[in-house]
Amino acid sequence: TNPIVTPEASYNLEDxxxxxxxxxxxxxxxxxxxxxxxxxxxxxxSDVDWAFDAKLNEIQVDDMYWLINxxxxxxxxxxxxxxxxxxxxxxxxxxxxxxxxxIDALENAPNDTHIYVYDIELDLYHDLRNSNYxxxxxxxxxxxxxxxxxxTNGELLGVNEETNKRIDIR
Numbered sequence: 001t002n003p004i005v006t007p008e009a010s011y012n013l014e015d016x017x018x019x020x021x022x023x024x025x026x027x028x029x030x031x032x033x034x035x036x037x038x039x040x041x042x043x044x045x046s047d048v049d050w051a052f053d054a055k056l057n058e059i060q061v062d063d064m065y066w067l068i069n070x071x072x073x074x075x076x077x078x079x080x081x082x083x084x085x086x087x088x089x090x091x092x093x094x095x096x097x098x099x100x101x102x103i104d105a106l107e108n109a110p111n112d113t114h115i116y117v118y119d120i121e122l123d124l125y126h127d128l129r130n131s132n133y134x135x136x137x138x139x140x141x142x143x144x145x146x147x148x149x150x151x152t153n154g155e156l157l158g159v160n161e162e163t164n165k166r167i168d169i170r
Contacts, residue, residue, distance in 0.1 A: 028062030029097025
């Protein structure tokens with residue numbers, strides 16, 4: 001049987017919500033802002049989960065969205081955020097220029113969990129906890145270029161240690 005929730009209920013569901021939540025932001029060259037939500041919940045999968053995932057209904061002139069089975073979503077729920085987890089992003093921009101991917105907010109995320117945007121074309125992992133990722137994009141749609149990935153305890157997602165050394169050019 002399902003419990004009946006009435007307006008008189010004296011509890012707040014958010015007070016007990018200890019799920020990991022990642023709010024990923026996008027700011028376009030045209031100053032359009034979109035915020036995506038990724039929630040880690042044991043009751044979900046990386047596929048579409050009814051009542052957890054939310055489709056993108058109205059695409060802005062410039063936009064970013066999760067890609068689940070080639071469809072655009074603004075909210076994605078999944079059951080894992082490990083170094084093996086990959087969440088594809090789609091980006092659409094109408095004007096050539098500099099666009100930014102950032103962390104807008106984190107909830108219940110341990111300090112040793114790093115959130116990366118992986119730029120497939122440049123073969124580059126960028127730690128969003130250290131700084132925003134700024135990238136010049138030509139007008140168009142990008143469905144196979146960007147992904148969100150994770151690491152913990154300094155694990156480097158399979159990146160060769162040699163490529164992580166700092167190079168100073170003067």
